[in-house]
Every structure is written in structure tokens, then in C-alpha cells.
Amino acid sequence: MKSIYMTGFMGAGKSTVSRLLAEEMGLAHHDTDEEIVNAAGKSINRIFEEDGEIVFRKLESEILHVLPKENAVIATGGGIIVSEENRIFMRRNGIVIFLYASIEEILERLKEDTTRPLLQGDNKEKAASLYEMRLPLYRETADICAETGGKQAEEIASDIKHCLKGAGLGHTC
Template sequence: MRKIYLVGFMGCGKSAIGRRLSYYLKLPYYDMDTEIVRQQGMSIPEIFEAYGEERFREIETEFLENFRDERCIIATGGGVAMKEENRRIMRRTGLVFFLDAAFNDIYMRIRNDKNRPIVRRSTREELEELYLSRRKYYHESAQIQVLTEGRSLRQIVEYIGFQVNRLKGDDVKK
């Protein structure tokens, strides 16, 4: 197993959990959105504005195909799992965890975030509809679902760490 991917809706805790998991497992951590911003020299809202969402989604696929060949933890963007090609790449190159958070928890975290173009242009109801429509793709991409509601970051990190160590060296079902 090379990479550990964290997938889930925006605001589900991928970045916070990824950073802590990095210390727990002593592996490098990368936030996919941060890496794309660095590579492109533009913020995500600027990329959306200049090139549109479709191009941004292509950039995400290019990232998955070309990012470092090393054991690491990657917090993906909230829309990465929507593309079948991305799901296939992640499952082939690593272990995928779906951070399954309740919509109400997510909404409280993201509602005022100006760096999320989709949040800026959507109502709560539209965001919840998007959340519900994406859940099946998160399930399809992940080998392991992690229920986050009512759990501390520490509990979540320890659970993921346990699963990673349990499966180390094993061939995970693709």
C-alpha cells in the first residue's frame, strides 16, 4: 500500500484528520487542494473563475495520476470521488477511507467559508442535495467507511491508524 486517501464531503474533517494521522503514522501529509493551488499558482476560486469546474476536475485527475510515488496521506478535495477514473486511481494506488460526517456538522463548519466556490454560490438546501448526491461515490471509492459523528479527532485518527496497520502489506480488495 502506497498512499492513504481521505475522501468525503467538504468540511467532513479530511484536512484536520490528515494532519493528525501524519503524526500518528509518521507519514508525510498532503492536502490535495493546497498542492493544486501551489502547482497552478492560483487559488481554487480563481481556477474555477478562469477555467471552470470541469477543468478543475481534470486538474484533480492529473494530480492523482502524477503525484509523488511515496507512502503518504492525501486529503482529497470534496469532488474528487465523483469521477470514476479518480476512484479507480485511488483504489489502485492506495487505501481509501470515507470520512462519513453528518450534514448538519458539515454545514456548521463550511457555511461561512469564502474559499469554497460551491458554498459561496449555494443555499443550505442546495448543499445538502449535493451532499446526498455525492455519498454513493464516496462509498464506491472507499475500502473503509469511518463514521465521524460523536467521535473525537483522536478517536478517528486511532481507528484509521489501526486499520492501516492491520492491512499493512495485505492486498486490499480493489
């Protein structure tokens, strides 16, 4: 089958849910953020600090293009959809699943997190404006939208699997 690209804002649960979904469906699992860290040999924070976001985005797009286009579940980074070329690539080559969580839920999930450079500092307005700017891009790129609020990762993975099996594409949220 075509690979599954999981998209959504930071903290939506892409890394967590994609791993479970891959296990449940017997597919390979990849995470663009992990691949970037491995390729660069340093953390995302350090890439942003030492090389800048533009270099990070270039690596992210390169990695997206070389990951398997079949039989894999791929967790993407929260900003992958900012590039139109990446959006077109994912739509053309795979099934795109948008994990939706409200900004309140995201800020709650990530309140202790120090690994996401774009959310460092206690600037909720900045996070909310990035979220609002990206929301239409997640929506327009998605084949399936999965609501994550109030659900455990296992339940979300299982909902997605059933949706895919029933070919119930086209959910909105």
C-alpha cells in the first residue's frame, strides 16, 4: 500500500501514534525529525541554533523525498506542510492523516517540553498564531483528519486503522 504521512501541529501525537499504527498494521515506521537528528548528528535545538531554520527545512524536505513511498507510516515534523512542494509530494505519493488537537490541549501536553525550538519561552500568543496560520494547510493536505482530544494514542491508532480498512477517507475536523 501507499505510505501514510502523519501530519499535525507539534504535540498532536504524530510520533507516538504513527509508531503504534505501524506496529498494528505491520508496516515500517519512520519519523522525519528522528532522521534529521541522525543525519545531522545533533539535536533539533542545536540545528536551529547553529545552522538556522532554513537549513533544518532543507534537510526535512530532502528526507521526506527519500523515505519509502510504500508500506511505511511516516511521522512528519509539525512544519513540513509549510512547503507547498512537500504538501504536493505527500498528497501525490501517499495517504495523508492530519492529527488534530486544539491549541489548548497542545500547550498542556508540551508545557514541560524543552525540545521544540519554536515553542521555547512562555509565549502562548506566538504558538497560537503559528497554529492558526498552519491549520488550513494541515486541513487542505489531509485525506483523513483524526481528532485526538480526550483519546489515548492506542485508541487513535486503532480508529485510524479502521478508517483505512473501511476506505473511509475524507473525514473532516
